[in-house]
Amino acid sequence: MSPTQPPPKLLTSLPAYQTLQSIYTTQKSTPTLTLRSLFDKDPQRFEKLSRAYESTYGPPTQLLVDLSKNLINDDVLEALLQLAKEAGVEEQRDRMFAGEHINTSEDRAVLHTALRNFGDSPSLAPTSNEAGVSEVQEVLSHMEKFTEQIRSGEWKGFTGKPITAIVNIGIGGSDLGPSMVVNALTPYTQRSLRAFFVSNIDGTHIAETLRECDAETTLFVIASKTFTTQETMENAGTAKAWFIAAAASKLSDAKKAEDAVSKHFVAVSTNTSSVTQFGISPSNMFPFWDWVGGRYSLWSSIGLSIALMVGYPNFRQLLEGAHGMDLHFKQTKLEDNIPILLGLLGVWYGDFWGAQSVAVLPYDQYMSRFAEYFQQADMESNGKSVTRGGERVNYQTGPILWGASGTNGQHSFYQLLHQGTKLVPADFLAPCTSHNAPRADDPTLHHRILLSNFFAQTEALAFGKSEVEVREELGIKEGSGDTQKEALVKSKVFEGNRPSTSVMFPLMTPATLGALISMYEHKIFTQGVVWGVNSFDQMGVELGKVLAKNILKQLGKPEDVKGHDSSTAGLIHYYQKFRKE
Numbered sequence: 001m002s003p004t005q006p007p008p009k010l011l012t013s014l015p016a017y018q019t020l021q022s023i024y025t026t027q028k029s030t031p032t033l034t035l036r037s038l039f040d041k042d043p044q045r046f047e048k049l050s051r052a053y054e055s056t057y058g059p060p061t062q063l064l065v066d067l068s069k070n071l072i073n074d075d076v077l078e079a080l081l082q083l084a085k086e087a088g089v090e091e092q093r094d095r096m097f098a099g100e101h102i103n104t105s106e107d108r109a110v111l112h113t114a115l116r117n118f119g120d121s122p123s124l125a126p127t128s129n130e131a132g133v134s135e136v137q138e139v140l141s142h143m144e145k146f147t148e149q150i151r152s153g154e155w156k157g158f159t160g161k162p163i164t165a166i167v168n169i170g171i172g173g174s175d176l177g178p179s180m181v182v183n184a185l186t187p188y189t190q191r192s193l194r195a196f197f198v199s200n201i202d203g204t205h206i207a208e209t210l211r212e213c214d215a216e217t218t219l220f221v222i223a224s225k226t227f228t229t230q231e232t233m234e235n236a237g238t239a240k241a242w243f244i245a246a247a248a249s250k251l252s253d254a255k256k257a258e259d260a261v262s263k264h265f266v267a268v269s270t271n272t273s274s275v276t277q278f279g280i281s282p283s284n285m286f287p288f289w290d291w292v293g294g295r296y297s298l299w300s301s302i303g304l305s306i307a308l309m310v311g312y313p314n315f316r317q318l319l320e321g322a323h324g325m326d327l328h329f330k331q332t333k334l335e336d337n338i339p340i341l342l343g344l345l346g347v348w349y350g351d352f353w354g355a356q357s358v359a360v361l362p363y364d365q366y367m368s369r370f371a372e373y374f375q376q377a378d379m380e381s382n383g384k385s386v387t388r389g390g391e392r393v394n395y396q397t398g399p400i401l402w403g404a405s406g407t408n409g410q411h412s413f414y415q416l417l418h419q420g421t422k423l424v425p426a427d428f429l430a431p432c433t434s435h436n437a438p439r440a441d442d443p444t445l446h447h448r449i450l451l452s453n454f455f456a457q458t459e460a461l462a463f464g465k466s467e468v469e470v471r472e473e474l475g476i477k478e479g480s481g482d483t484q485k486e487a488l489v490k491s492k493v494f495e496g497n498r499p500s501t502s503v504m505f506p507l508m509t510p511a512t513l514g515a516l517i518s519m520y521e522h523k524i525f526t527q528g529v530v531w532g533v534n535s536f537d538q539m540g541v542e543l544g545k546v547l548a549k550n551i552l553k554q555l556g557k558p559e560d561v562k563g564h565d566s567s568t569a570g571l572i573h574y575y576q577k578f579r580k581e
């Protein structure tokens, strides 16, 4: 049991909060906090407020994080850094890395960083055997051996064919991480292997996937930390039944079909007994531990589908990239600590400017699932209203996180970003180079166009277009008296002063992706500390599950429906009019 930790102070009780409140009130609409004037006043603003990250471990990895288009000046930055000190961000960070049980409600350590700790002080993960080899290393070695067997064709299916399709069956952190990373690292995947991700209990998901699969050449990875999640267990059961039926049609007897499961099903979980009960042997199980949160688990054996698709060496580089960012987070002073700066900016916008959401906009088609992944990572971590000490907060906590790849978002929701009534701080991310060059006569044309949009959007958001500029452009003088023309002028004004952070990197590589994910994990951590919440439990997902289990038993006949409000009962009755047996 870790030493008891002092309950967190409410954000609003911190002196730096009062300082920030006063700055916001007095400066928010003055030139001292208007981007046009901030840049006019200080030609060195970009140099002062961008941070270059260079990894000190693993494959050389670099990021440029440009904070200069944020609504901050020296006063704000100083007060935000003071806020981090008063909230104890660094102390809580050190507790996490030291393996203290900072997940207080579940009395667990939070050590996803130990899964990728190759170069720092001895890994804090528990050692498992007399040789002192850490359990983490043991599992990584098993993953390495297994992925090599599958990718080389050495591992054969029940009819002697190599595996050509991987079906990851999992949901939440047991799905989003693997699927986002495999998508983002498509250039590194073995094209002879196809990956499918089944998560939804909607029968369509497993049905459409199995239509694409051949039982003889498919490997099912049943990924579930608890191995009790309803969707995953039902989908796994359906896959197993489908497989056995297909195998039985090829094999002389049912017993052999059952035995064939061992060649086509592996499990990733902390729950050995439930895995065995499902019919997967421990030799086909890749364990992990309760000190790994589901939404922080892609670094564990939950990343098996990643390793299968990109190869173990690239999976290892993903982890090394994350470890490099962990070292930066651990060792860098506050004012240069990128995850902490990003976290503090989110507090500034959410708790003072009233921003309800944040947008994550990767200008990289391979990163199309990046925002979706961080919806769980961010919103399941900090979407809370009670502190670790049990106090109801009296301020905003976790934001609504959303986003899509650029340039697609520009043709969808950027109207709101530019001229809506809501402040939406946005993170723009882009690789300087692409893995693809589809135009033989001009190999970088597509990427130049993509990046020109990337650069233009943050410029437009920051500096807008004034009424004077619009009038000049349209040739409509002030006081024209023409209502329609006046309205047209107003509709073309871009107020600007809409903040963004730009993150650039040379190329999307496994190590770069690892560093980016780690950067955001620690941003989320920083915000959780400032808000005083427990970022590592998820009590909010439990009630719906319990109610659903009860309703499932009542869906047969109208007279079965009991104990609900008129809406819920009415909806169930409507369903029962059309339901099929």
Ligand SMILES: O=P(O)(O)OC[C@H]1O[C@@](O)(CO)[C@@H](O)[C@@H]1O
Binding pocket: 171, 172, 173, 174, 223, 224, 225, 226, 227, 228, 229, 232, 294, 295, 380, 538, 541
């Ligand atoms: O990995 P598992 O135990 O099947 O949980 C899946 C997901 O379900 C949750 O909603 C918790 O119930 C997420 O936190 C988690 O990632």
